[in-house]
Amino acid sequence: MLRLPTDTRNPSRTMLDIPLRVRVHVETLLAAQNDMGVCDAFEQYAPVGKPDAMNAPHPPKVAGIDSTVPSPAHTVTPAPATSGASSVAPPTPPGALLQDRLAGWVSDLTTLHELTERLARTASLAEALEELLRAGSALVGARRGLVVLEPADGLGPDTTIGLGLARADLGHIETVPRSAMSYGRILDGLPGGDGEIAQPDLLSEDGLDPRHREVAARLGYAASYALPLSTEAAGRLGAAVWLYDEPAEPAERQRHLIGLYTRYATEHLARLLEVERTRACMRTMSDELLPSRLPRMAGVQLAVRHRTGPRGGGDWYDALPLPDAALGLAVGSVTGSGPSAVAAMGRLRASLRAYAVMEGEDPVAVLSDLELLLRLTEPARSATALFAYCEPALRKITLAGAGHSPPLLIGDRRTEFVETSVSAPLGMLACWEAPSVEVTAEAGETVLLYTDGLLHRTGDATDRAFARLHAAAAGVPRAIRHDPDAVVDHVLRTVLPDGADLADSDEDVVLLAARFE
DSSP: OOOOOBOSSOTTOBOOOOOHHHHTTHHHHHHHOOOOOHHHHHHHTOOSSSOOOOOOOOOOOOSSOOSSOOOOOOOOOOOOOOOSTTOOOOOOOTTHHHHHHHHHHHHHHHHHHHHHHHHHTOOSHHHHHHHHHHHHHHHHTOSEEEEEEOOTTSOOOOEEEEESOOHHHHHHHHTSOGGGSHHHHHHTTOTTOSSOEEESOGGGOTTOOHHHHHHHHHHTOOEEEEEEEEETTTEEEEEEEEEESSSOOOOHHHHHHHHHHHHHHHHHHHHHHHHHHHHHHHHHHHHHTSOSSOOOBTTEEEEEEEEOOTTOEEEEEEEEEETTTEEEEEEEEEEEESHHHHHHHHHHHHHHHHHHHHHTTOHHHHHHHHHHHHHHHOTTOOEEEEEEEEETTTTEEEEEEESOOOOEEEOSSOEEEOOOOOOOOBTSSSSOOOOOEEEEOOTTOEEEEEOHHHHHTTOSOHHHHHHHHHHHHHTOOGGGTTOHHHHHHHHHHHHSTTTTTTSOOSSOEEEEEEEEO
16 A cells, blocks of 8 residues: 655654655545546546656456456555444545545556557457457456457458357357447447447347347347447447346446557557558468469379468469470579569569470579579579479479579488589579489379478578478378378478467478379
């Protein structure tokens, strides 16, 4: 509690140890005698800049988030009643009311601070929406809820996330007409949907939609409290709804808290929404510049996995039929990231396809022409590339690489890297040329081509990353070695476990597998 030092001039008096900027409003507070919430306290009494430290105690909050926000317990301990008919209750000590209110404000502000910090640590839109629901349920005292993300500009993404509601429960709620749901009135701009919507006793409402009544009874909720999610800059983003098991509604203090929290949360969601849209745009651009499907050819089966970072990268692959029933396979990486790298990747891949059609049987000539083009048109950029000319009928592979990692040969009796000549990346030397290598695969063996991003995402040193890749390939179960899709999935999950292959990273990943029959 607040420290109450003794006045040296009058020992019977005590003084509140309150910062000067707060003390100037004491008389106004005592005269007003109104139960002001944290919103008014934050707006009127919070000092500009870093607040002065207060020594009022406050219980720890949000350690798993409490289901309700308890009322402040910072009150002066009442004096014991004296016996006798003539006993009179002692007067309230001066400043006790102010002390209790200040302690309550500090407790509320601490709660908001911890909740907003947790929200600020979310890195994805889905995580932020889930955190919004959890924190909101604690602030308004509800157990379940849902948030509907539906930006007014129509650019998406549109999604619905529930707290304490299974996917089937959300499906039942979506069968209710939108105009009968509080989030529907908010999202569609219907009358009464421009602010909070409290329905403290749903089942007793006369005009409640019959389908809504049926769904509420089935799911076991009797009240709801909804808030719009909107900002001045981004407009309406969605709506959040919290559901009560019994008739109830948040108190005034809880509404102040959830209003402050939602205001900050919506700004955070707007920023994450822009990031998500940018990532989706980069993924679309990258995917459109890569093959929409792999060719089907006799004697060989193909599979590929491509993972793009949030900013878009320059890793690419290609598989194209060539004259004389041959097949050209290529993987490569352009330096840099972002739209410029994606565009350069598209130009490089298109050029390689042209050179492969004209002189694909000579991989060295293909890469030599590609190096010359890169040096003349984009002198500030370099790239790695590997091109393989495959003859499926003979299971023969002729390949050449420019600063690229060696392919991996996976079979029942061997798992080994294909020895290729050491060569600099394209654009690093005045004239590139390196000898090609010929490899003959046995029936049932798979050749795995990959980009350096697979090794870099492991976070290991180069030799350890190669060892991890070799161990993952050698550990492919025999039961799935006939399926190149299963092989690349196994290698990817083994080299990058625990979802690391799907996590955001600056490194792109490409795995291209060719199984010879």
